[in-house]
Amino acid sequence: NAGVTQTPKFQVLKTGQSMTLQCAQDMNHEYMSWYRQDPGMGLRLIHYSVGAGITDQGEVPNGYNVSRSTTEDFPLRLLSAAPSQTSVYFCASTTGGNTEAFFGQGTRLTVV
Amino acid sequence: GQQVMQIPQYQHVQEGEDFTTYCNSSTTLSNIQWYKQRPGGHPVFLIQLVKSGEVKKQKRLTFQFGEAKKNSSLHITATQTTDVGTYFCAEPLWGTDKLIFGTGTRLQVFP
Numbered sequence: 001n002a003g004v005t006q007t008p009k010f011q012v013l014k015t016g017q018s019m020t021l022q023c024a025q026d027m028n029h030e031y032m033s034w035y036r037q038d039p040g041m042g043l044r045l046i047h048y049s050v051g052a053g054i055t056d057q058g059e060v061p062n063g064y065n066v067s068r069s070t071t072e073d074f075p076l077r078l079l080s081a082a083p084s085q086t087s088v089y090f091c092a093s094t095t096g097g098n099t100e101a102f103f104g105q106g107t108r109l110t111v112v
Numbered sequence: 113g114q115q116v117m118q119i120p121q122y123q124h125v126q127e128g129e130d131f132t133t134y135c136n137s138s139t140t141l142s143n144i145q146w147y148k149q150r151p152g153g154h155p156v157f158l159i160q161l162v163k164s165g166e167v168k169k170q171k172r173l174t175f176q177f178g179e180a181k182k183n184s185s186l187h188i189t190a191t192q193t194t195d196v197g198t199y200f201c202a203e204p205l206w207g208t209d210k211l212i213f214g215t216g217t218r219l220q221v222f223p
Contacts, residue, residue: 031209033210033211035213040121040215041215042116042118042200042213042214042215042216043155043200043202043213043216044213045210045211045212045213048210050209056210058210059212090154090155092155092211094209094211096209098142098143098145098160098204098209098211099160100145100157100160101145101147101155101157101202101211102157103154103155103156104154105153105154106154
């Protein structure tokens with residue numbers, strides 16, 4: 001099992017550009033989440049999904065869109081990147097019910 | 113809103129010394145989880161506590177859940193250089209399955 005796979009690992013964007021961070025899991029988990037990690041801020045929840053076709057906002061959703069068309073994939077879209085979105089992004093999946101979260105390796109994004 | 117406070121933010125210890133990090137919530141929790149993130153890595157699940165006053169041990173790590181289920185601690189006995197990293201507590205946002213993380217405690221161990 002690969003677990004949770006994120007691509008790309010590193011990305012540099014110019015302000016105003018758009019991009020999609022990919023996240024895929026092969027554990028048949030219903031619950032998937034996106035977090036961003038900034039120094040001194042811990043991990044903050046961006047968006048969340050409890051299954052295909054169902055998404056919900058987290059603590060810091062502005063500037064990000066998500067969709068969940070399959071159980072396996074949960075892409076995160078930045079429509080118009082801003083320097084404030086420079087961060088490390090982690091995707092996570094769980095079976096739900098407040099169980100152990102499995103994290104991807106992360107995507108380090110820099111917006112210039 | 114619901115907040116997760118974690119202290120201290122940083123801790124530097126000499127190898128062999130003990131280390132403790134504390135997590136305090138503004139609400140009564142159904143459960144709390146602990147994660148470790150090595151430098152440059154991703155968070156990895158350590159343990160989940162569910163019962164009031166629960167104490168669990170993993171080798172040199174001792175995890176405790178407060179009697180009122182509003183706080184938790186992680187204690188490492190006789191730290192080693194392999195313990196270096198950031199330790200996070202995480203709790204479910206009240207009434208949901210969304211996992212909210214504390215700000216983390218970064219542990220540095222000097223040989």
